[in-house]
Amino acid sequence: MEPFKHLISRTVVMPAANIDTDQIIPARFLTTTTREGLGARLFADWRYDAEGRPRPDFVLNRPEADGCRILVAGRNFGCGSSREHAPWALTDYGFRAVISTEIADIFRNNSLKNGLLPVVVEPAVSDWLLAHPGSELSLDVATRTLTLPTGVAVEFPLEAFAQHCLLEGVDELGYLLARSADIAAYEAQA
Amino acid sequence: MSASSGTRAGARTLFEKVWDSHIVSPQSASAPAVLYVDLHLIHEVTSPQAFQVLRERGLPVRRPDRTLATMDHSTPTRAAATLGGTPVAIDSAARQVATLEKNCAEFGVELLSMSHAQRGIVHVIGPELGLSQPGQTIVCGDSHTSTHGAVGALAFGIGTTEVGHVFATQCLLQRRPRSLSIEVKGRLRPGVTAKDLILAIIGRIGVDGGTGHVIEYRGEAIRALGMEERMTVCNMSIEAGARAGMIAPDEVTYEYLAGRARAPHGVDWQRALERWRQLPSDPGARFDREVHLDAAQIEPMITYGTNPGMVIPISAQIPERPGDPAFQRALDYMGLSPGQPLKDQKVNVVFLGSCTNARLSDLRGAAALLRGRRIARGLTMLVVPGSQEVKRQAETEGLDRIFTEAGAEWRESGCSMCIGMNGDLVPRGEYSVSTSNRNFEGRQGAGARTLLASPLTAAACAVTGRVTDPRELLNT
Numbered sequence: 001m002e003p004f005k006h007l008i009s010r011t012v013v014m015p016a017a018n019i020d021t022d023q024i025i026p027a028r029f030l031t032t033t034t035r036e037g038l039g040a041r042l043f044a045d046w047r048y049d050a051e052g053r054p055r056p057d058f059v060l061n062r063p064e065a066d067g068c069r070i071l072v073a074g075r076n077f078g079c080g081s082s083r084e085h086a087p088w089a090l091t092d093y094g095f096r097a098v099i100s101t102e103i104a105d106i107f108r109n110n111s112l113k114n115g116l117l118p119v120v121v122e123p124a125v126s127d128w129l130l131a132h133p134g135s136e137l138s139l140d141v142a143t144r145t146l147t148l149p150t151g152v153a154v155e156f157p158l159e160a161f162a163q164h165c166l167l168e169g170v171d172e173l174g175y176l177l178a179r180s181a182d183i184a185a186y187e188a189q190a
Numbered sequence: 191m192s193a194s195s196g197t198r199a200g201a202r203t204l205f206e207k208v209w210d211s212h213i214v215s216p217q218s219a220s221a222p223a224v225l226y227v228d229l230h231l232i233h234e235v236t237s238p239q240a241f242q243v244l245r246e247r248g249l250p251v252r253r254p255d256r257t258l259a260t261m262d263h264s265t266p267t268r269a270a271a272t273l274g275g276t277p278v279a280i281d282s283a284a285r286q287v288a289t290l291e292k293n294c295a296e297f298g299v300e301l302l303s304m305s306h307a308q309r310g311i312v313h314v315i316g317p318e319l320g321l322s323q324p325g326q327t328i329v330c331g332d333s334h335t336s337t338h339g340a341v342g343a344l345a346f347g348i349g350t351t352e353v354g355h356v357f358a359t360q361c362l363l364q365r366r367p368r369s370l371s372i373e374v375k376g377r378l379r380p381g382v383t384a385k386d387l388i389l390a391i392i393g394r395i396g397v398d399g400g401t402g403h404v405i406e407y408r409g410e411a412i413r414a415l416g417m418e419e420r421m422t423v424c425n426m427s428i429e430a431g432a433r434a435g436m437i438a439p440d441e442v443t444y445e446y447l448a449g450r451a452r453a454p455h456g457v458d459w460q461r462a463l464e465r466w467r468q469l470p471s472d473p474g475a476r477f478d479r480e481v482h483l484d485a486a487q488i489e490p491m492i493t494y495g496t497n498p499g500m501v502i503p504i505s506a507q508i509p510e511r512p513g514d515p516a517f518q519r520a521l522d523y524m525g526l527s528p529g530q531p532l533k534d535q536k537v538n539v540v541f542l543g544s545c546t547n548a549r550l551s552d553l554r555g556a557a558a559l560l561r562g563r564r565i566a567r568g569l570t571m572l573v574v575p576g577s578q579e580v581k582r583q584a585e586t587e588g589l590d591r592i593f594t595e596a597g598a599e600w601r602e603s604g605c606s607m608c609i610g611m612n613g614d615l616v617p618r619g620e621y622s623v624s625t626s627n628r629n630f631e632g633r634q635g636a637g638a639r640t641l642l643a644s645p646l647t648a649a650a651c652a653v654t655g656r657v658t659d660p661r662e663l664l665n666t
Contacts, residue, residue, distance in 0.1 A: 028611060045631065045636055076431065080628065082335075083236065105402060106333060109352070110351065173247075175221075
């Protein structure tokens with residue numbers, strides 16, 4: 001995994017609460033055996049009509065969404081299934097961070113393992129972000145800080161180990177494999 | 191008994207006991223705990239990329255003896271397709287199924303393949319085989335792994351990267367979740383089922399009410415549930431955002447597991463029983479949060495919106511939330527209006543199936559209501575047993591004939607119309623009363639409108655072609 005230290009980007013805003021993984025990547029696109037190429041299917045049923053034409057009113061189809069790497073969403077983003085295809089689709093599309101007042105557990109875990117930064121903020125910060133689409137934000141992993149264009153900086157929660165993995169580009173499997181002796185000892189006594 | 195009455199030092203919850211006994215190394219400020227996994231269930235959709243990681247890094251599956259594969263999500267449910275020449279009609283799904291076969295052969299993992307007599311939905315076969323046991327840690331790349339918590343296991347869904355971690359190390363890195371006690375007093379009334387209970391719980395605490403928590407369901411109403419009903423309750427824990435749902439093992443659990451193919455036998459069974467009897471939460475054990483419900487107050491429940499928390503008693507009206515655009519958007523998708531009753535809403539499709547409600551007791555309940563009746567003209571009803579074993583048992587009891595004589599389709603086991611990956615889809619704009627677990631937009635097909643309900647309610651709706659309180663048909 002590439003190290004993730006800092007991100008500066010404008011935002012795309014999707015204010016709906018409870019955006020579930022079936023919206024992020026509909027199940028019919030899960031019959032894949034690789035991780036790549038899912039960005040084209042991201043939010044497929046909101047992004048395209050029944051004939052596959054882009055819906056002009058959907059936020060990702062508007063020109064100002066080009067190049068935005070931060071998604072700001074309503075409460076409880078990523079609820080639903082465990083499909084890692086959801087963060088794969090978001091990162092393949094180009095997103096590197098998701099900001100909400102609440103992010104569903106499994107989606108959050110999956111995101112951290114794919115270099116997609118889950119950022120949980122207080123309602124007041126979220127309200128400001130939802131009201132100011134396209135704002136340029138700065139996210140710093142080392143200081144766990146989100147800085148608004150107003151200069152206001154807020155800290156966001158990020159567990160120390162996850163922070164370390166992001167900053168160093170370390171993957172957790174290496175860490176677990178290094179615990180092989182402990183695991184064998186556990187198996188011997190269990 | 192209320193969990194808050196006199197918390198006691200050293201008293202532990204069911205969850206804490208299972209968690210503590212699986213710690214390879216404890217969590218610290220700088221690192222999560224290394225948690226050992228007793229049982230790893232896999233399927234075709236969330237495993238291919240994890241096997242690929244093993245291949246790239248030259249790693250074996252550490253404990254193939256603790257790993258079992260089945261195919262369920264993208265598999266067909268028509269007998270001709272299942273048992274005939276080309277098993278999977280959709281090319282990409284066929285590739286996924288073939289990939290699982292190849293991966294299991296290469297890494298020495300046991301696979302219940304398409305023609306296997308024990309194949310079925312992963313969360314149905316685990317308990318059915320006696321593999322899912324009290325006190326275990328169980329994971330699967332599927333959020334409804336919470337189902338297995340019904341036997342007193344700590345069972346939760348994981349992503350594909352974590353599937354790879356478990357393959358390679360039999361462990362996961364985990365921060366300890368918080369605990370939530372949901373205590374249900376009283377008894378469910380006739381015609382009100384475990385599905386109605388869990389829908390009422392989700393309606394009460396919300397689709398994010400359990401986020402960051404492991405739920406323990408407790409109280410008289412939970413103790414009175416059969417094993418399969420407990421699975422229905424735990425299954426939808428994730429629909430409240432919870433990591434897992436658990437129910438303490440008791441005589442119901444032991445009776446269910448005794449004699450099952452892969453449950454312990456003989457002396458091992460006696461030893462296991464001794465261990466399992468230590469698992470229930472100690473008197474005075476402390477939970478981080480507590481919620482209380484009265485089972486007697488619960489009606490048959492049905493959803494009206496696009497998440498499982500948008501749920502009402504079947505005779506109630508859809509709430510009004512002026513000034514809430516997300517609420518209005520959900521109702522627009524559903525083609526419904528605030529304030530309208532859902533009762534008598536026209537229904538096009540009824541789906542009886544899924545890891546929530548496709549076990550034998552679910553099929554028996556629906557069949558009892560359908561016996562001697564016909565489904566409404568123009569309505570499609572799919573009955574998809576949870577496993578091939580459930581299918582066989584149902585056929586032995588003649589349930590299949592009750593369904594087909596009523597005009598329903600009787601299929602092979604699989605996830606089918608719950609997730610719509612295999613071509614079993616609800617047409618755009620049509621209303622489906624479904625015994626599954628998610629009513630998200632497009633879940634059962636692009637533009638499909640899903641109303642989640644119990645098997646009894648689904649059967650009643652199938653008979654009338656309209657949203658119907660099953661008690662009206664049960665009483666006649």
